[in-house]
Amino acid sequence: MSQPDFSHDGIRTARGTAFRYLFMLCALLSILTTVAIVATLLIDAIDFFATVSPVEFLTGTRWSPTNDPVAFGVLPLISGTLIITLGSALVALPIGLLTAIYLSEYASERRRAYLKPALEVLAGVPTVVYGYFALVYVTPALDTILPLSTFNALSASIMVGIMIIPMVSSISEDAMSAVPDSLRQASYGLGATKFTVSTSVVVPAALSGIISSFILALSRAIGETMIVAIAAGQTPRMVDLTDPAGMFLDSIQPMTSAMVQIGTGDIVGQGAAYKSLFAVGLTLFVITFVMNLVSELVASRYREVYR
Amino acid sequence: MSRDTTAPLPTGLGRRDFLAAASVALSGGMAGCAGVFAEEGNQVNIAGSSTVFPVTEAIASAFSEKNPTVNLSLSKTGTGGGFGNFFCAGRTDINNASRAIADAETEQCGENGITPIEFQVATDALTVVVNPEADWVDCLTVDELRDIWRAGGAERWSDIDEDWPDEEFELYGAATTSGTFDYFNEAIIGEEENHRSDYHATERDRTIVQGVQGSEYAMGYFGFSYYSENPDSIKALSIDDDGACVEPSIETAMSGEYTPLSRPLFIYVAKESLADPAVRDFARFYMERAATDLVSEVGYVPITEDQRDENLAKLDEAIAEVTE
Amino acid sequence: MAADTQEASVDSGFGQISRTKDVAFRLLALAATLIGIVSLAALLLNVAVDAVGWLDWGFLTNPPHPNPNNAGFLPAIVGSIAIMIMIALVTFPLGVGAAIYLEEYASDGYLTRFIQLNIANLAGVPSVVYGLLGLGLFVGLFNIGYGSVLAAAFTVSLLILPIVIISAQEAIRSVPDSQRQASYGMGATKWQTIRNVVLPRAMPGIMTGTILALGRAIGETAPLIMIAAPTTVFGVPNSLLSKVSAMPLQIYNWASYPQTEFQYGVVAAGVVTLLVILLTINSVAIIIRNRYQQRT
Numbered sequence: 001m002s003q004p005d006f007s008h009d010g011i012r013t014a015r016g017t018a019f020r021y022l023f024m025l026c027a028l029l030s031i032l033t034t035v036a037i038v039a040t041l042l043i044d045a046i047d048f049f050a051t052v053s054p055v056e057f058l059t060g061t062r063w064s065p066t067n068d069p070v071a072f073g074v075l076p077l078i079s080g081t082l083i084i085t086l087g088s089a090l091v092a093l094p095i096g097l098l099t100a101i102y103l104s105e106y107a108s109e110r111r112r113a114y115l116k117p118a119l120e121v122l123a124g125v126p127t128v129v130y131g132y133f134a135l136v137y138v139t140p141a142l143d144t145i146l147p148l149s150t151f152n153a154l155s156a157s158i159m160v161g162i163m164i165i166p167m168v169s170s171i172s173e174d175a176m177s178a179v180p181d182s183l184r185q186a187s188y189g190l191g192a193t194k195f196t197v198s199t200s201v202v203v204p205a206a207l208s209g210i211i212s213s214f215i216l217a218l219s220r221a222i223g224e225t226m227i228v229a230i231a232a233g234q235t236p237r238m239v240d241l242t243d244p245a246g247m248f249l250d251s252i253q254p255m256t257s258a259m260v261q262i263g264t265g266d267i268v269g270q271g272a273a274y275k276s277l278f279a280v281g282l283t284l285f286v287i288t289f290v291m292n293l294v295s296e297l298v299a300s301r302y303r304e305v306y307r
Numbered sequence: 308m309s310r311d312t313t314a315p316l317p318t319g320l321g322r323r324d325f326l327a328a329a330s331v332a333l334s335g336g337m338a339g340c341a342g343v344f345a346e347e348g349n350q351v352n353i354a355g356s357s358t359v360f361p362v363t364e365a366i367a368s369a370f371s372e373k374n375p376t377v378n379l380s381l382s383k384t385g386t387g388g389g390f391g392n393f394f395c396a397g398r399t400d401i402n403n404a405s406r407a408i409a410d411a412e413t414e415q416c417g418e419n420g421i422t423p424i425e426f427q428v429a430t431d432a433l434t435v436v437v438n439p440e441a442d443w444v445d446c447l448t449v450d451e452l453r454d455i456w457r458a459g460g461a462e463r464w465s466d467i468d469e470d471w472p473d474e475e476f477e478l479y480g481a482a483t484t485s486g487t488f489d490y491f492n493e494a495i496i497g498e499e500e501n502h503r504s505d506y507h508a509t510e511r512d513r514t515i516v517q518g519v520q521g522s523e524y525a526m527g528y529f530g531f532s533y534y535s536e537n538p539d540s541i542k543a544l545s546i547d548d549d550g551a552c553v554e555p556s557i558e559t560a561m562s563g564e565y566t567p568l569s570r571p572l573f574i575y576v577a578k579e580s581l582a583d584p585a586v587r588d589f590a591r592f593y594m595e596r597a598a599t600d601l602v603s604e605v606g607y608v609p610i611t612e613d614q615r616d617e618n619l620a621k622l623d624e625a626i627a628e629v630t631e
Numbered sequence: 632m633a634a635d636t637q638e639a640s641v642d643s644g645f646g647q648i649s650r651t652k653d654v655a656f657r658l659l660a661l662a663a664t665l666i667g668i669v670s671l672a673a674l675l676l677n678v679a680v681d682a683v684g685w686l687d688w689g690f691l692t693n694p695p696h697p698n699p700n701n702a703g704f705l706p707a708i709v710g711s712i713a714i715m716i717m718i719a720l721v722t723f724p725l726g727v728g729a730a731i732y733l734e735e736y737a738s739d740g741y742l743t744r745f746i747q748l749n750i751a752n753l754a755g756v757p758s759v760v761y762g763l764l765g766l767g768l769f770v771g772l773f774n775i776g777y778g779s780v781l782a783a784a785f786t787v788s789l790l791i792l793p794i795v796i797i798s799a800q801e802a803i804r805s806v807p808d809s810q811r812q813a814s815y816g817m818g819a820t821k822w823q824t825i826r827n828v829v830l831p832r833a834m835p836g837i838m839t840g841t842i843l844a845l846g847r848a849i850g851e852t853a854p855l856i857m858i859a860a861p862t863t864v865f866g867v868p869n870s871l872l873s874k875v876s877a878m879p880l881q882i883y884n885w886a887s888y889p890q891t892e893f894q895y896g897v898v899a900a901g902v903v904t905l906l907v908i909l910l911t912i913n914s915v916a917i918i919i920r921n922r923y924q925q926r927t
Contacts, residue, residue, distance in 0.1 A: 020736050022728060023732035024736065024737075026724075026726075026732060027737070027746050028746070030746060030750045030792070030793065030796065031749055033753060033764075033792070034749055034753060036767075036768055037764045040764050040767030040768060043767070064504060066508075098664070099660070099663050099667075102660035102664045106657055106660060115668075119668065122667050124846065125671065126851070126852070127853075128880075129850075129882070129905065131883075132678075132882065133674045136898075137678075150517040150520065150521035151517070169664075193650060193652070193653040219755055223755075223758070223759065223760070224757070225757065225758060225852075226852045226853055226879075229853075233507075234507065234508075234509060235507060251507070256757065256759050259759050259763075260853065260857075263762070263857045264383075281760055284759070285756065285760050288755060288756065289755075292756075293752060296748060350869070350873060350874070352874060364696065364697045365696065365698070367694075368695060368701065368865060370865070372693075372694065374866070376869060377866045378864065378865070378866040378868055378873045378874065379864065380863075380864050380865075380874030382778075382861040512887075513886075513888060514887070536890045537890070604698065605697050
């Protein structure tokens with residue numbers, strides 16, 4: 001917006017000003033939305049923390065909002081979320097990164113033209129459909145080779161992983177495309193192969209963009225709701241550190257899935273069990289908000305470096 | 308309206324008021340674009356028990372084919388959730404219930420000016436199911452069932468009978484807010500013991516079917532309809548109440564042999580809602596169809612024609628009162 | 632990896648090995664690119680095969696029913712479309728307005744950067760959290776009814792608004808500055824310039840972005856669950872305060888029905904219907920984009 005402004009708002013102001021403020025109101029709506037989200041979550045979360053201490057909530061290792069004896073420890077839910085995030089990261093990060101390298105360094109213009117939209121489709125499929133796929137196709141297929149529960153973290157995290165591949169690949173690819181060609185040419189000049197150039201020059205140079213894409217994708221995995229609500233089960237459990245792989249074979253419950261369970265009317269009245277919905281929601285919001293912010297800050301670094 | 312009598316769904320009153328100021332622009336912008344707020348009409352709202360859900364769904368579907376302009380909504384919330392959050396808060400016209408309304412709920416309804424009228428619409432047989440591979444067990448006594456499902460009771464199959472596998476139970480049951488839970492708790496566990504809490508609790512009967520299908524050592528319980536739809540993939544246990552094993556079936560439930568796990572299912576209609584012609588028509592349609600095959604097709608025992616006539620008389624009386 | 636470079640340049644034998652590695656890596660990267668697409672294609676094939684025999688005229692025109700053979704999708708389809716139209720009416724003016732402000736009016740100051748960062752962040756807030764917002768704000772504060780058309784539309788509107796704003800901004804930014812200056816040169820005011828020059832040029836891009844965002848909206852389930860949208864609806868919405876069901880919500884609920892005919896039949900038919908409608912919406916967006924690209 002630094003170009004000289006030759007507009008004549010000064011002459012015919014009334015309508016121009018009116019529109020200016022109308023549009024500004026629209027833009028400010030986004031800030032209002034954020035304020036409303038925080039307020040909605042806080043009001044009921046504060047109510048909740050009046051009955052259950054934040055320490056108990058954040059350090060408790062048992063989540064049982066309705067069954068006696070009730071307990072509101074969020075750690076089992078965070079454990080569940082971590083399992084899903086870890087599983088989907090194992091799927092999406094390497095695949096997404098390799099995809100980005102292929103698209104940016106290897107693929108011809110024509111091939112890129114149909115591969116990119118095809119990849120975007122992965123992110124466009126409604127999550128309820130992925131959840132259904134996980135439950136009725138992926139789980140039975142994997143069950144033939146693994147001792148899987150009907151509801152398990154494995155199929156759910158694979159599906160979440162596939163869903164977030166395009167997030168990793170498109171943002172990473174943007175960062176790689178922004179790496180100046182001179183760096184590549186210099187490397188080829190030294191006799192490097194394309195493999196070396198990709199892994200030793202382009203990836204390090206685009207690292208902040210890649211990391212930003214990783215964080216953003218994982219934040220999306222953490223907030224993913226329907227896939228886990230349908231396929232991952234409703235058993236809040238702490239991570240068993242002696243057998244972390246076993247966690248994947250069994251039913252778990254991430255934060256989002258617990259929210260759906262409370263939200264679907266299993267709970268009567270305005271008690272702590274209902275308010276816990278907002279406390280969990282607040283926790284989820286804070287985690288994803290911080291991750292998105294960090295991702296944005298990391299990303300803005302690479303933009304500045306190569307602009 | 309005190310906070311206790313209202314639903315989890317927040318009401319528009321009270322402490323959120325300060326949010327209002329911040330939100331005026333938000334709503335203003337949206338309402339402006341939203342066009343005209345139409346009158347609510349031709350609308351019947353139903354919530355409540357997931358056990359009664361299939362009956363109401365079948366009847367609503369038949370009703371909808373004849374009355375396509377009526378918007379009829381049906382939510383699965385559990386009996387208690389339906390009364391507490393929707394029906395007695397004045398949000399729904401009808402509540403599906405797998406048990407009779409509780410005193411506290413009647414009171415809550417009364418405070419909000421809602422008069423619930425009870426109609427029995429079917430009979431259900433709670434069914435205890437295991438995996439078909441579990442060939443060691445066909446029948447359990449009420450005492451054995453209690454031992455499996457009470458807190459601090461048996462943990463492994465071998466705890467019940469030494470000849471049975473030395474494996475832990477994998478238990479699937481109803482969530483605590485559901486009428487199914489209340490009923491099982493009352494009929495099997497009794498007042499002296501507590502229902503255990505370390506089982507897979509769910510409102511979704513499908514989850515129980517899937518869970519039991521998935522493990523040889525699993526056990527679950529739910530309404531008979533869910534079993535009757537999956538007779539091959541899971542196995543129903545006979546129940547021994549007083550010396551003889553009785554298998555769950557429409558016949559044994561109707562004859563009263565299948566004790567203590569057969570129970571009546573209800574719908575509750577808000578008398579005040581009967582002033583609305585759509586609710587009135589639907590309620591009458593429901594009562595007429597509850598005595599037909601529509602009910603047995605979804606796996607429940609229909610009411611007798613005498614019961615139907617009684618229901619219709621009760622309904623007409625209530626309608627006469629509100630439409631005077 | 633730096634060692635590879637040296638080896639390659641020092642000794643041709645190692646260079647040979649590197650080239651093998653190069654080919655292997657290229658294939659690995661290609662495989663990674665394809666694996667997601669191929670998996671999804673396999674799943675779609677599965678669901679399409681399962682839907683055969685279930686997806687028929689009766690399914691599209693009947694109300695739901697506990698018997699899988701009679702179960703229909705009509706109220707969910709109509710509900711989804713009703714919600715989508717409302718969302719379009721809400722998000723289009725608001726999104727375009729915000730984008731015009733940010734691109735044409737706002738100075739590059741602290742407030743603008745803050746708004747911009749905030750919009751980017753809102754786009755990353757989990758949809759289930761928007762559901763809680765809708766529950767608190769529209770169902771609670773404004774009391775427009777649990778699970779009503781309005782409550783559902785407003786909630787999902789807030790969810791996709793950031794996406795609409797960002798894509799509208801990109802469209803407006805792509806209008807060459809020379810055209811604005813030419814308009815000013817002829818004595819037009821800022822508003823006249825926006826209305827007569829910027830918006831007409833940016834409109835195809837804005838439309839494309841908005842329609843794609845509507846595609847996202849039509850697949851959302853979690854926010855509808857949180858505002859207590861009913862499990863099943865019969866009949867069609869007859870007012871903005873009618874309770875509403877939507878395709879993804881009905882799919883979610885059917886997926887919990889016990890009969891395998893639902894799991895591998897009715898739900899599959901629902902999934903295919905949803906995906907076909909989604910595909911149609913996105914095709915419209917792509918057609919608009921392609922026409923626009925040809926003209927410029």
